[in-house]
Amino acid sequence: MSRGGKTSLKTKVGGFVSEVKTHWKTPAEGNYVPYKEYKDVVIGVGANYTGTKTLEYIGFWSSCFLIMHHYKLPYLTFSVIGLLNMPLGYVSALIWWYVCDNLGFLPKKTERKVYLAYGLMMAFGIASIIFDFSKVFDQSGSFITILNSFEGMNATACFKTFGTHFLYTGWVGARNIFWRKKLIPKYGRYKYSLYCDVIPKCVMVILIGWLPVYNIGDVATRVWVANLLFATYNVFGFGNVLEQCTKLISPNLQERILVRSYPVKLSHIFNSILAIILPAIVGMLRHEWADINFYRFVIPITFCISAACTMYLSGRIKERIPQPPIEKKVQIKFWDGMLGVLKNKYLLINTVVGLIDSLGNGMLPFATILYFYTFRLSGLPYSLLVALISFAGTPPDLLSPYFLKRFSYKQIMIFYQLSRAIGNAIIAVAMWTLGDNLVLCGTICVVVLFFMEMTKTVPTTAGHDMNIRIGDYQMYLSGERLESFAGIFGWFTGPITSFVGLIIPIFLLKYGFNSNWEILFFDGSRSNIVVVPIIVDAIGFFLMTIPYLFWDYDNKKQNMVMEVLKRRAEVTEQKAKEEGVSVAGVYKG
């Protein structure tokens, strides 16, 4: 480098240091975020993100290590619980519509009505948990005998699980209204939840590890008690809200992009480090992932430290674009919104894709089986392999803009589905034919996983981009983006996916997989348990290419839609000006 070059670099660095020092506490003119807050974003968002990632080790699902090694709940029981909770899910959504659709915000009288509804749900839930309502029914009748025949359940457990969902729904609903009203004015729409949830969440994380309810002998009792414990744990959230907050950190668009590009990205490094350290610590425990000390000490300590750092810094990360709370947003009438989204052909195609995708529901996590039951990985080798595979998606991410320009969405998505189908087929063949040769079979699987991770990034980016375009198209169709109404499709698909999602668990039960994951150490069973669902999944991916053949929303159409939207904005703004009405959110093109 030339002398001039060195001087120039030195000057630039010096200038940057001086800029940071000058605007450490006070932002430069036109900016809103002092550099000190950048530092707070790095640590605060990092801690918050790490905390949320740590919580991913705790969950009421079969592949959670706590359930896998300690609770040992039957695999099909999760489907039974899903089935029991399904009708109430629709009822609770109806209440939420009642809140949103008719009112927009809650006047006193309605608020009381909603509280009453939630209160009654809680009362019924608590009563169901305390008393055994199943005894009201004829114990030799078909209703009770059907409930008794569910895997891992009996009539008593079914009623208590049903009651738990009532309690959960009522409790979450009532808390939601109460804390939003109390805390949103003070802390904003994102951060408020941290303030009301963090302490109970920490308590629950500790209790989950220390309450020895996993030792309850009777499986049906263990199921409903575990369901109650995890439902209580889920009442309190700890979302990645500080990162959400950075979306509103500055009204200056450039500054906002800067914050989200550097400090926020940098903050994720804490989790990346933890993702390597945590399994290494686990490797040092005597029983590794099966060691209860992981849930008694490692998880609570990690989470509580993350939570404390998050809370310490959350007050310093500010929302500078005020937004009304969700309740005060202008709402579209439910039926208009619903009929509006049903007209969107592309949402329908996505729904069909989702439906076909449900063929793979209920599959065991293949990577977990590969790492723990084929390779018997733990400690640092496990961390490194997981990190390597996760990294596979990063380089193609840099090439996303090229691929998005070069290929249409239809081509990218068809390639994506086919790559998954082929990848799964290769894994199935490898496991079927080389099952005994653990190293060769495992290596082929890892290479395929690496390839599949690599080919995932561009379609994911394309998908995000297309979702925005679908919103534009909805805006063209209905005059609104109707994003929240897109969930309506789930109402139709839910019943089908929940039924289709039973196929694989029932099949797995036939091949010996129930509540004891150690059957996967048995080579013959492992092949059957893994291979057949993978083949079903591969078929699903292949079929998923078909709906995309009908995808005809291209760049040209998008440009035309944007033209229409622009024109609408121009005309309405012009009219508003003529009428002397001020217009918010002027369209900038």
Place this chain on the structure above:
Amino acid sequence: MSKKEKKQNKVNDLQDTVKLDIPEDEIWTYQVPGLAAPHINKPYKHYNLKKAVFVLVIIVAVSLSMFFSVLALQNDTFEYNETSSGIEFSKFSNTGYLYELDIDYVCDIEYIAGNNDPNTNFKVVKDTAKPITSVRQFTLNCDDKIRTINIGANVEFVDTKAFYSCWALQNIEVDENNPNYCDVDGVLYNKDKTEILCYPCDHDEYLRQKYGYEKELFTEEITPEYQKDIQTYVVPSTVKKIGEMCFNYANLRVIYLPEGLETIETLSIFKLHERKNEWETTPSLTNIYSYKSDAVSDTRFTDEKALGEVYNSLPEGLLYIGSDAMSYNQALSYVYIPDSVTHIGHHAFWDTVYKEGDELKGVSCINVSKKEDEFDSTVETGQEWCPKYDHLLFKKTVDVVYSAERETK
């Protein structure tokens, strides 16, 4: 148009500016070619009908889903298949109140109307015209209620994985007229006792009742007497093979193996454990001994004298050690592979060693009778057959001591 031009056109597609001439009064109705027409500020045709159809579709969809899901999830208590060799018992789903299971004839549950006590409001009805001839793998899978299984005289085949993870299973009784199987004090064998097939997971509870122990003793409370009566098992001298998953999860500290034993199958001595306290379990198997006497039929350990000469670890004459045969037995401390072994499956001794501070505990080395080159050329070994321990954040295989002398007992 050349390929290059086509490519360029595609790339430029997005940047192309489209100019649409939309009159002011058509901004809400203008239809982009190839897309649906907008529907804004206009009433929907048949609005109420559409609402009704929507609600109806949802109700029907949820109801149908619930109905079919319940059908799929609802299990018959007993499920059978007709096979060429007779009736196969394929699946058992406990009603929650069945503690004893007879596998002799096709059964069904009949409920007694009006009886509201779930423990007594049913009876098991047998169809004696339909004898069961075989029991499929995983017929009982993770059942936590059944304590006793009675196998009838007509059963010709029981898969070794038929009673997998039956946590409450204390004993298996076989009809003495059964020509294929028998039991020795609640443990399942083939008829000539050359193969031990299933040592029930909770057999220790049966033994406690039999020998008058009121409760299960935790690790620190275990007395030599208790260990001898409850946690020691002598495999009879006729046995040549320990079946797949035979002893898995049993509460045993010591197993005596006969010198005629040839095969230890996959997962057969897997993860033996005892209660450390009310809430935790800990590995229990501390020793495997072999004995020379060929006239041992009593599986209860009384005295080593009855077993003839007794020596440490696996018996001479053993040929085959299956995969995961002795995995997760961290209380075991000594393993000796005799000269006769020709196959050791993958992960055969996996996780039998661990580090406490700087000290290695468990199987800290594997002793092999053969010389290294002889072992390599004559013994087929699966991957990771030796245990591994934590070493500088990675795993290190324990040493294999070749040409080792068997440790004296």
